[in-house]
Amino acid sequence: QSALTQPASVSGSPGQSITISCTGTSSDVGSYDLVSWYQQHPGKAPKLMIYEGSKRPSGVSNRFSGSKSGNTASLTISGLQAEDEADYYCSSYAGSSTFEVFGGGTKLTVL
Amino acid sequence: QLQLQESGPGLVKPSETLSLTCTVSGGSISSTDYYWVWIRQPPGKGLEWIGGIYYSGNTYYDPSLKSRVTISVDTSKNKFSLKLSSVTAADTAVYYCARRVRGAVPGWGQGTLVTVSS
Numbered sequence: 001q002s003a004l005t006q007p008a009s010v011s012g013s014p015g016q017s018i019t020i021s022c023t024g025t026s027s028d029v030g031s032y033d034l035v036s037w038y039q040q041h042p043g044k045a046p047k048l049m050i051y052e053g054s055k056r057p058s059g060v061s062n063r064f065s066g067s068k069s070g071n072t073a074s075l076t077i078s079g080l081q082a083e084d085e086a087d088y089y090c091s092s093y094a095g096s097s098t099f100e101v102f103g104g105g106t107k108l109t110v111l
Numbered sequence: 112q113l114q115l116q117e118s119g120p121g122l123v124k125p126s127e128t129l130s131l132t133c134t135v136s137g138g139s140i141s142s143t144d145y146y147w148v149w150i151r152q153p154p155g156k157g158l159e160w161i162g163g164i165y166y167s168g169n170t171y172y173d174p175s176l177k178s179r180v181t182i183s184v185d186t187s188k189n190k191f192s193l194k195l196s197s198v199t200a201a202d203t204a205v206y207y208c209a210r211r212v213r214g215a216v217p218g219w220g221q222g223t224l225v226t227v228s229s
Contacts, residue, residue, distance in 0.1 A: 034214030038158070045207060045222050046158065051215035089158050093214040099171045100214070105157040 003028065003101035004090055011109040017078040020106045022090030023071060028101055030071035034093035037066055037075045040105075041086045049088075050075060077108070085110040113138035115208050115220035123202075123227050129195040133208030133220060140189045141166040146211040147191045149182060151204040152222075159204075163211055164191055198227045 005023040012018040022029065022037075029035055035053045038046035048057055050066035053073065063078045073092070077084055090103040119131035133147070140147060148163035162172035164182045172180045176195070184191040195202060205222040 032214070036215040038216070040158075045219040046216070047219075048215055048217045051217070052213065057217060091158075091160075091214070091216075096171075098174060099163075100160045100173075100211075102158045102160060 003094070003098075004092060004103035006088075006090060006103035006106045008104070009107045009109065011111055012077075012080045013111045014080050014082065016080050017076060018080060018108065020075045020077075020088055020090075020108070022073040022075070022092075022103045024073070024092055024094075024101070025071055028071075028092040028094035028098075029068065029073050031095070032093045033068070035066065035068060035073040036091045037064075037073075038089045038091070039084075039086045040089065046089065080110050082110050084108060113210065113218055115210065115218060117206060117208050117220045117223040119223065119225070121224060121226060123198055123225060124229050125199055125227055126197055129193070129198050129202060129206075129225055129227070131193045131206055131208070131223065131225070133191050133193075135189045135191070135210075140184060140191065141186050144212055146171075147182075147184065148209050148211045148216065149193045150207045150209060150216070152207070153201075153204045161193065161195075161206075200227050203227045 033053045037050040040046040054066040088106045094101045114136045146163040149161040160173045164170045179196045181194040207222045209216045209219045
């Protein structure tokens with residue numbers, strides 16, 4: 001059982017927007033602005049898409065955005081494209097004892 | 112451009128110790144900005160933190176694996192290593208080495224599949 005809760009799957013049509021939620025607790029997501037989001041295509045290593053909750057690394061499309069409200073972080077992908085179809089994972093710093101926790105992952109299907 | 116490469120046996124027998132090394136190139140493992148981490152992914156499942164190490168040797172381990180994990184660093188060789196003892200089939204996974212900075216992991220190795228089987 002993962003420490004952070006994500007929906008198992010989401011779907012959308014090309015051009016639409018989707019949002020993936022990542023629910024934690026006051027010990028992780030709610031306490032730190034250190035939520036990251038990763039995209040993983042089959043057979044590939046994960047790729048960092050969002051860090052520190054809402055920042056995009058260089059080279060990541062501005063169609064990807066992150067936000068947080070309370071103990072829940074969210075990843076929004078606008079203008080869905082076929083290549084966005086992948087698994088998405090959230091991660092959060094969880095303090096000096098646990099350190100880091102992942103969500104269980106969300107499979108995004110572009111219809 | 113910093114690159115990471117995992118190496119080690121792809122097959123380990125149950126109850127034995129899994130040992131992997133990550134070679135860092137294109138940058139110094141002694142950078143004060145990074146933690147060097149291990150993450151794994153069982154086949155068809157999600158990502159799992161194993162733990163990490165700072166160049167000074169400070170380590171952190173996931174509580175669920177802490178009793179079996181040792182992560183070490185060799186700054187002279189720009190490498191860091193993972194040892195996981197008393198492995199079972201549940202430890203079969205793709206193991207990634209990576210660098211972590213302020214809670215994010217921007218750089219990953221390609222991953223190496225380790226199968227635990229007799």
